[in-house]
Amino acid sequence: MRGTLFRLFPQATDAYPEPELIEVSPLAGTVGPGPSDQRLVVVDAIDKAPYDPPISTPPYRGPVRPPAWPDAHGDFASIPVDTQQFLQAHLYGCVRLTLDVWEKYLGHPVRWLDLVGDERVELTPLVAWANAQSGPGFMEMGRQVNDEGELRLFCLNLDVVAHETGHTVLFAELGTPESGRVTPDFLAFHESVSDLTAMLTSLHFQAVVSHVLTQTNGNLYVLNDSNRIGELSGAQQIRIADNLTRISDVADLRIGPDGEWIDPTGRGRNAHALAQPLTGALFDFLIDLYQDNLVSEGVIGPDLDARGWDRDEVDQAMDALAAAFGTRLESLRGDFRAALLDARDALGRVLGEMLNRVEIEDLTFGRVAGVLLDVAAELVSPYAADMLAENLRWRGIEPEPTHRAAARSLLARAQTYRAGVPFAEQVGRVRALRRVACCLPGRHHESLHAAGLGQIIRAEHRRPA
Incomplete structure (x- = not known):
């Protein structure tokens, strides 16, 4: 059927x-x-x-x-x-x-x-x-x-x-958090994960994946369709996942007693702006996973592996990278595509398991980051978690220890990372282990208060006059 x-x-x-x-x-x-x-x-x-x-x-x-x-x-x-x-x-x-x-x-x-x-x-x-x-x-x-x-x-x-x-x-x-425990970071977290939802969903279209690879010659450090979230035209975008925003750039944003955002600069910034550091760090993580897949599978050589480079180094090498990637893409398009889809699904699984664990009362980006690192280490590899930690810290997001009381699952105990193991093989092992691992108990939901949800909606969208 x-x-x-x-x-x-x-x-x-x-x-x-x-x-x-x-x-x-x-x-x-x-x-x-x-x-x-x-x-x-x-x-x-x-x-x-x-x-x-x-x-x-x-x-x-x-x-x-x-x-x-x-x-x-x-x-x-x-x-x-x-x-x-x-x-x-x-x-x-x-x-x-x-x-x-x-x-x-x-x-x-x-x-x-x-x-x-x-x-x-x-x-x-x-x-x-x-x-x-x-x-x-x-x-x-x-x-x-x-x-x-x-x-x-x-x-x-x-x-x-x-x-x-x-x-x-x-x-x-x-x-939703209990009354009085909705933080600016929680509202921004909602925006960030929703933006990433849009990006990951668009990457389930064959036409998008094909166009993104063609548009960038396989070098996803170039601005492309996968990170133009909510695009209204070829040039105008609502938000961009590949951004340079750090926490220090948005640290002055806060929420007033009425649930409205207060922007001292007068630019009308709100949860969407505060979300950008987290969104950007996770987009960078997607690109790192993609690069790791390409190197692990021998699609590109170590000389083309830009992981660990700072943005200035990437910018300076962009022309050379574009030419080299383009040559490889012509003959290995299927491998580039597989690398991107594996990276997409690895990020998606990390986000999915993060939702099973994160506590939303008084939520902070640091707490989210700590959970993300735990999950990345378990579901992908410790090396992947290190890459993610570097991206988060560059944005000014310092991961907080999670102090999980529950015993680690069989998956977490059995998961090991070996340098040089193809990413696809690692994912296969993860899937096999998940079939025999015990599931974590479901999250208990408190009743949703319409007034609290109304605060979230009004904080996200300034109502039209």
């Missing part, structure tokens, strides 16, 4: 003029009109105002547009692109794909927080505002005009949809 087929645009740039055929996990024939399934339902509301928890929340009971229907094979891949129903199918497909990605990395299904019985997350393709948001039981997309004067619908922007789905997954897996 196969899954359900959708056509999804990988990015909002002209590099991807046609949507790509994507298979999501629900079996063909099980996704109903809307589209809808047991966990998601598209509600194409007419003239609906954005939700504002706890003042307004689902379900929506007003007028709606006709829903998208599956074809005779149970798929949604034949809906014309220029129809309202394509917007509905595209939004559902992007959310479902992102869920599939997260569930692969978490190792278990995502269970919505505070939804009971047959309640589902309500997906709205278009509301009249220049933003997108997720909250308890809903996700809704707006629209925005980019610098070229082009109207962009966020429901057609995988990065934006995946980012909001990332927030929803985080709420489901972590809940």
